[in-house]
Amino acid sequence: MSILVLGTTALDTVKTPSGVRREMLGGSAVHFSMGARHFTKVNLVAIVGSDFPKKHTDFLTRKGVNLTSLIVEKGRTFRWAGEYHGDLNAALTLSTELGVLSVFKPRIAEHQKSIDNIFLANVDPDIQRHLLSHMSSPRLVGLDSMNYWIDHKRRALLRLLKEVHIFVANDAEARSLSGEINVFKAARALRRMGAPIVVVKKGEHGVIVSCKDFLFCLPAYPVEKVVDPTGAGDTFAGGFMGYLAGRRKIDAMSVKKAITFGTVMASFNVEGFGLERSCCVTRSDLERRYRHLKAIASVC
């Protein structure tokens, strides 16, 4: 019972109304790992530069993340800098330095190729496809992307969509890729385009899951002070996919529980800068918020 996540490992500089943090450990694969590690063994596939601080690899190892397939390449680590204003709903990117990410070709250790739960976090769809083609027995494959790839590598993304079980997108991405304004129609269109389960993330407005047999809408966990939303979507995906990785059956009940755990994990993420809060969550913190969210969302 383990999961493999392909994505980015980054150094993030973030400014929000709560303050500034420079060169924090971040990236989609890292945030995903924080969400997933409570439920399953996480294997990270990413690239960092030779400047990547040892304290970060030590930290990830301490958190139980397997780094066998983390490439350390000569050069600089991928860096992102962004800023949030007002209600913190949208990030303003200040700078992006790809560094070694521009030459990233995932290399997976032989013994990891049989891992059957896979999450393709947001990187170039060609890299996502390349990785997937090396996996010997995919049982559950999740896919994330972003507007840049929807606009610039649409065909590659659409082709990949047919090979995955779950597509995770925010509402703008779902609308853009499907061409539908209505979010429920967008989700159904994306299912017709290939992924049997479509998860649409709406940030503070919660999440929608559309699949053949059921529809599920869950509000976000009520957070009164959002400190830094960077990585919330990846942490959500980690909780969601991590929980499913440990389930034998992918059905309405397991998907709903997975979505709820993902939502709870994302709520911890936004309460601190970077991994500050999400890295220290205990299983009982998780369970407490799960019960609370269930009570808040349950119709009598």
Next chain:
Amino acid sequence: MSILVLGTTALDTVKTPSGVRREMLGGSAVHFSMGARHFTKVNLVAIVGSDFPKKHTDFLTRKGVNLTSLIVEKGRTFRWAGEYHGDLNAALTLSTELGVLSVFKPRIAEHQKSIDNIFLANVDPDIQRHLLSHMSSPRLVGLDSMNYWIDHKRRALLRLLKEVHIFVANDAEARSLSGEINVFKAARALRRMGAPIVVVKKGEHGVIVSCKDFLFCLPAYPVEKVVDPTGAGDTFAGGFMGYLAGRRKIDAMSVKKAITFGTVMASFNVEGFGLERSCCVTRSDLERRYRHLKAIASVC
């Protein structure tokens, strides 16, 4: 078991991507009545001009709405014209003709003064207060308002807030009146300002209820084709308050059920122009969507 609603009776001209309708029956008190009539006897307090078509009063009477306190004043009926684009989330007001609404002073029939469930739909807070002062035994009072009054009659509105049990606002209004950006904080602040139960409507993103003993978040009913959202908030309030009017206890269970019925009623409203769809809802339509929404929103 009945409810009295103070509000507007209007002739609405609406343009949406689905088409145009001219001078339809509308107004906050009318939409509210469509939501509430399934649960309780509705008594409407409003004003129309001498040009108000008899077919509309006949229609309301047929729908069981008591029009004893509907004033017919010499002059023109209140008219509103608006337009919706894109995802239909915001109305663009094209014109407002107050007509007789500018001289509105509610007059309530003597036998209606003892009605103990009251909804003060969006009109001038001074008029809302005037009406409330004439009610002999308020048991449950709901209040709605709008940004115009928040900006121009803030003090009158804040005073009124202390005299009601439930305040219903959309998210922008809740933020504006409370001065809090975070919607959960805004709801709590509004409770401190007077109303023990605060309902924040977020349109397609559902609704939040904040009160001392519990928090409840419900997604909107999934509607794939929104034809005309005019009056959705009032129809919601009608279903919500109408259901509560028939309950002995106002507790977590009755409030959650009321919110769910309100949400369902609003979903019918947006599926047609004006009252086209909401006026023809049967009790079994209501129950069916209630069960569906419950399934969609329930965490395992």
